Amino acid sequence: MIRLGVNIDHVATLRNARGEFYPDPFEAAQYAIKGGADGITAHLREDRRHIRDEDIIRLRRLSVPLNFEMAATEEMVAFACDIKPHACCLVPEKRQELTTEGGLDVYRFKEDLKSKIERLKEAHIRVSLFIDPDPLQIEIAAKLGAPVIELHTGSYAQGAGGELERLHNAALFAQKLGLEVHAGHGLTYENVGPIVSLPGLKELNIGHFLISQAVFLGIEEAVKRMKTLLTR
Numbered sequence: 001m002i003r004l005g006v007n008i009d010h011v012a013t014l015r016n017a018r019g020e021f022y023p024d025p026f027e028a029a030q031y032a033i034k035g036g037a038d039g040i041t042a043h044l045r046e047d048r049r050h051i052r053d054e055d056i057i058r059l060r061r062l063s064v065p066l067n068f069e070m071a072a073t074e075e076m077v078a079f080a081c082d083i084k085p086h087a088c089c090l091v092p093e094k095r096q097e098l099t100t101e102g103g104l105d106v107y108r109f110k111e112d113l114k115s116k117i118e119r120l121k122e123a124h125i126r127v128s129l130f131i132d133p134d135p136l137q138i139e140i141a142a143k144l145g146a147p148v149i150e151l152h153t154g155s156y157a158q159g160a161g162g163e164l165e166r167l168h169n170a171a172l173f174a175q176k177l178g179l180e181v182h183a184g185h186g187l188t189y190e191n192v193g194p195i196v197s198l199p200g201l202k203e204l205n206i207g208h209f210l211i212s213q214a215v216f217l218g219i220e221e222a223v224k225r226m227k228t229l230l231t232r
């Protein structure tokens with residue numbers, strides 16, 4: 001069974017839209033866990049547009065692992081080393097983007113990433129790198145000593161030609177290099193099927209669609225339905 005990490009960022013988007021204290025991402029995470037979430041994912045963006053520092057501190061107390069998504073900045077590394085989530089997923093960030101547009105360019109930023117990954121590992125945090133399904137990026141990820149990569153499925157979700165094959169080849173290559181393979185972004189009940197069959201896939205992180213479905217079904221039921229689709 002593939003593990004499901006439920007990303008609760010957009011519960012915070014709804015909360016912040018009215019400057020209220022509800023809906024509470026921590027409460028949403030508890031319902032997601034009831035529905036079968038194996039972990040909770042949350043992205044503390046540098047502009048704090050949805051999740052805030054105090055959300056991460058509270059989410060850290062959940063009964064399941066917290067996958068803390070963050071830009072590879074000094075501020076975020078220091079925060080992560082302080083609160084020590086189970087895992088940190090390093091992602092690229094652009095201020096103007098609506099969501100994460102591509103993978104982290106680990107080739108370009110390898111020198112800077114090396115020391116940051118080391119520091120996170122010294123704090124006993126499992127590091128994953130959110131990258132495109134590109135052999136060069138995967139090779140560098142392995143060289144940097146990250147135990148996990150998360151493959152960006154955004155282009156696949158948008159129907160880009162040949163993307164499923166790229167993801168398949170990337171998962172195979174990563175496995176060969178000893179990396180644990182995760183995937184996520186833009187996944188739905190409709191498009192998750194072929195992703196579940198990626199070689200050696202261990203975890204999927206899914207957020208925006210599940211929180212959207214939760215408007216109709218409730219989070220617990222939305223997550224339950226996704227879980228039924230994650231068996232190979």
Ligand SMILES: CC(=O)[C@@H](O)[C@H](O)COP(=O)(O)O
Binds near residue numbers: 009099207
């Ligand atoms: C890194 C990734 O693909 C997403 O989980 C990320 O958190 C997306 O950012 P938003 O949640 O702000 O859309």
Ligand SMILES: NCC(=O)COP(=O)(O)O
Binds near residue numbers: 184
């Ligand atoms: N890392 C991907 C993630 O956490 C969820 O992405 P999305 O389902 O919100 O697009």
